[in-house]
Amino acid sequence: MSELHYLQATVHESMRLYPPVQHDSKFCLNDDVLPDKTFVKSGTRVTYHPYAMGRMAEIWGLDCLEFKPERWLKDGVFFQADPYNYPVFQAGLRVCMGKEMALMELKCVALSLVRRFHFDLALPSHEVTPRFSPGLTAAFSGGLPVLVRKI
Ligand code: HEM
Secondary structure, X not given: OOOOHHHHHHHHXXXXXXXXXXXXXXXXXXXXXXXXXXXXXXXXXXXXXXXXXXXXXXXXXXXXXXXXXXXXXXXXXXXXXXXXXXXXXXXXXXXXXXXXXXXXHHHHHHHHHHOOEEEEEOOOHHHOOOOEOOOXXXXXXXXXXXXXXXX
C-alpha cells in the first residue's frame, strides 16, 4: 500500500478540496503569541478553516481550484505538505490520532471499489457542482449522483 503514491496523492487532493472537518475552533486559555507574532488574548476563540485554506492560491498556487493529484508528487513519489498549510487532520501535538488509520481505510475502500466498478457522474460534469452541507463533518448537499457499472 505504501508504494501506491498516486492513490495516496489522490486521497490527499480530494481532502484538500473537500476536507471532512471543514472548520475547527480553539479557545485560548491564557494570553499567547502565535508564531507570526499575533497576540491572542485569553478567552479568544481562534478558528482555522481547512476548506478555505485548501482553496488559497497563496498556499496551492493559481491552479488551487483544480483537482490535481500530481501536485503531491515529486518524480512520481508522494511528498507530505506542511501540515500547518494542510490542517485536514489538524497539526502539531493535537494532530488527529486516527490519521494513519483513516488514510489506510480510505485507500482500502477506494482500491476495492475502483478495481471492481467504473464510476461516472450521472449528469454532465458542467452541470454538477458538488456543494458541502454546513456542519461539523462534511456531507454533500443533495448527494452526488453517480452511475456505477461493474467492470
Ligand atoms: C478522514 C478521517 C478523519 C479526519 C479528517 C480527522 C480529522 C481530525 C481533526 C481535524 C482533529 C482535531 C479536532 C480538534 O482538536 O478539534 C481530529 C482529532 C482526533 N481524531 Fe481524527 N480524523 C479522522 C479520522 C479519525 C479516526 C479514524 C480516528 C480513530 C480511529 C480519529 C481519532 C481522533 C482523535 C482521538 C482525535 C483527538 C486528538 C487529540 O485531541 O489529541 N480520527 N481528527
